[in-house]
Amino acid sequence: MAIEFLLERFDQTKDAEALIWGDSYGALVPAGTQCVRYRSVLYSELGQLVKFWQERLQKEVVPKGAVIALEADFSPNSVALLLSLLQHNCIVALLTAEMKTSRDELRQIAEVEWIIKVGLDDNVSIEQTGTQARHELLHQLRDRQHPGLIIFTSGSTGKSKAAVHDFILMQEKFQTVRPAQRTLLFLLFDHIGGINTLLHVLANGGCAVIPLDHSPETVAAAIAKHRIQVLPTSPTFLNLLLLGGVHQRYDLSSLEIVTYGTEVMPESVLSNLNQLFPNIRFHQTYGLTELGIMRSKSRSSDSLWFKVGGEGYETRIVNGMLEIQAKSAMLGYLNAPAPFTPDGWYMTGDLVEIDGDWLKILGRKSELINVGGQKVYPAEVENVLQTMEGVLEVSVKGEANPITGNIVTAKVRLTTDESLREFRIRLRAFCQDKLESYKIPVRVMLVKEKLHSDRFKKTH
Known part of the structure; x- marks a missing residue:
């Protein structure tokens, strides 16, 4: 039985x-x-x-x-x-x-x-x-x-x-x-x-x-x-x-x-x-x-x-x-x-x-971002951004682009009151010696909503 x-x-x-x-x-x-x-x-x-x-x-x-x-x-x-x-x-x-x-x-x-x-x-x-x-x-x-x-x-x-x-x-x-x-x-x-x-x-x-x-x-x-x-x-x-x-x-x-x-x-x-x-x-x-x-x-x-x-x-x-x-x-x-x-x-x-x-x-192979023939793994970028002061959650994915095929985009949930412009400047400076230029997010969105599901798994 x-x-x-x-x-x-x-x-x-x-x-x-x-x-x-x-x-x-x-x-x-x-x-x-x-x-x-x-x-x-x-x-x-x-x-x-x-x-x-x-x-x-x-x-x-x-x-x-x-x-x-x-x-x-x-x-x-x-x-x-x-x-x-x-x-x-x-x-x-x-x-x-x-x-x-x-x-x-x-x-x-x-x-x-x-x-x-x-x-x-x-x-x-x-x-x-x-x-x-x-x-x-x-x-x-x-x-x-x-x-x-x-x-x-x-x-x-x-x-x-x-x-x-x-x-x-x-x-x-x-x-x-x-x-x-x-x-x-x-x-x-x-x-x-x-x-x-x-x-x-x-x-x-x-x-x-x-x-x-x-x-x-x-x-x-x-x-x-x-x-x-x-x-x-x-x-x-x-x-x-x-x-x-x-x-x-x-x-x-x-x-x-x-x-x-x-x-x-x-x-x-x-x-x-x-x-x-x-x-x-x-x-x-x-x-x-x-x-x-x-x-x-x-x-x-x-x-x-x-x-x-x-x-x-x-x-x-x-x-x-x-x-x-x-x-x-x-x-x-x-x-x-x-x-x-x-x-x-x-x-x-x-x-x-x-x-x-x-x-x-x-x-995941399905989440791999191809930027002008270069491979970008979202987890690698997320790992760097997650170490920034004031970053509560981050989710990275690719977005279609007519020139490079794709660009790297990031949704970020902050604990600070920074404006988008202030955070973008800080992000680029922070990533400059940690990521190759094509891996640094081109498009950044600040969000208030949580970036995970009810199962505590990252959402994109």
């Missing part, structure tokens, strides 16, 4: 905390939210909750192999429902409120037959849609009698794509027992990294702490209150945490490991983090919606060089771009061609530099 190994481990750790949910840590509770201030769920209780939902699914006559939209954020019921649905061999499409594409459109793409909604108060509703799933990838899972996950890409560069995973292949890596740790669930319920973190914690008898929101203040308060050991997050969040000074207001000494991924880490931010937190190990992760999260090893806590792969994964570099072959790769997209080579390698779109077995992510 799909999660039998998890249920066995729940029995082995029945008196330990599995989940902590619904604590605002003194932060403002959103209007209309009826949320328990604090709820701790033991492994014995989580096991009982899984059993309850298994019986409810049978009572509702939900057939095995059904395509279910589970619309939720992390909570006791959403976690138990996810496990129950997988045990029932269902194909689960994960949806959250933060998605850019409308839920109706995503349900249509996934050919959803049942909708299960878990509210902010953890109440649950179940309804049937009348749709019949016919896509060949869904039938492939049914023929195997395997549960599946449908995980949508962010859609940041276009339409969201629906990646179909065979959960039996995904869960194999969680069979190996590793240390139990108290981990904050920062990445969301519909994110491959969020699901990976949850399963890793539960498979090892750790405790998953679910914050009410993902602001630096709330996350720092949760770390201090619950003595969090592991924080999986993004470079953008870590930069905002530093600039906001919340590390000065909360005791973060319990943190042992901070993992970061989803975007390129600026060297300046990583350097500042290591200086401020010498006892924390900063570890770069690598994963994709289409492949899952791979095991990785950073050269050192303050290095952007890392190794990626491990059992079930192989890597190669073709024309400077990382390609990966994975046993647990998605079966394909429901609504787009899959970017696999004829011999089965996934083309990641990430440009890399290599040093022996070590890799360094330079950026």
Whole structure:
């Protein structure tokens, strides 16, 4: 059975905390939210909750192999429902409120037959849609009698794509027992990294702490209150945490490991983090919606060089771009061609530099700026601008130009009251000995709005 190994481990750790949910840590509770201030769920209780939902699914006559939209954020019921649905061999499409594409459109793409909604108060509703799933990838899972996950890409560069995973292949890596740790669930319920973190914690008898929101203040308060050991997050969040000074207001000494991924880490931010937190190990992760999260090893806590792969994964570099072959790769997209080579390698779109077995992510091939034949990586320019005094956030991209093909443009969010003219003069002087002239932004825009999404990933 799909999660039998998890249920066995729940029995082995029945008196330990599995989940902590619904604590605002003194932060403002959103209007209309009826949320328990604090709820701790033991492994014995989580096991009982899984059993309850298994019986409810049978009572509702939900057939095995059904395509279910589970619309939720992390909570006791959403976690138990996810496990129950997988045990029932269902194909689960994960949806959250933060998605850019409308839920109706995503349900249509996934050919959803049942909708299960878990509210902010953890109440649950179940309804049937009348749709019949016919896509060949869904039938492939049914023929195997395997549960599946449908995980949508962010859609940041276009339409969201629906990646179909065979959960039996995904869960194999969680069979190996590793240390139990108290981990904050920062990445969301519909994110491959969020699901990976949850399963890793539960498979090892750790405790998953679910914050009410993902602001630096709330996350720092949760770390201090619950003595969090592991924080999986993004470079953008870590930069905002530093600039906001919340590390000065909360005791973060319990943190042992901070993992970061989803975007390129600026060297300046990583350097500042290591200086401020010498006892924390900063570890770069690598994963994709289409492949899952791979095991990785950073050269050192303050290095952007890392190794990626491990059992079930192989890597190669073709024309400077990382390609990966994975046993647990998605079966394909429901609504787009899959970017696999004829011999089965996934083309990641990430440009890399290599040093022996070590890799360094330079950026997305799709975001590379060609200025008169010269290559400009947005992350390199952002890294320099981020070190300027008064720069809170910066986002760099290319813009078409009739003479050079493209120019470098920058959106900047400041903490100062400078005019655009004053800042442009300061920027050019600052960059003069740090960047080649063609890399210095030609067009600069000062903005008041945040330059990151609700998932704390840089926006362009």
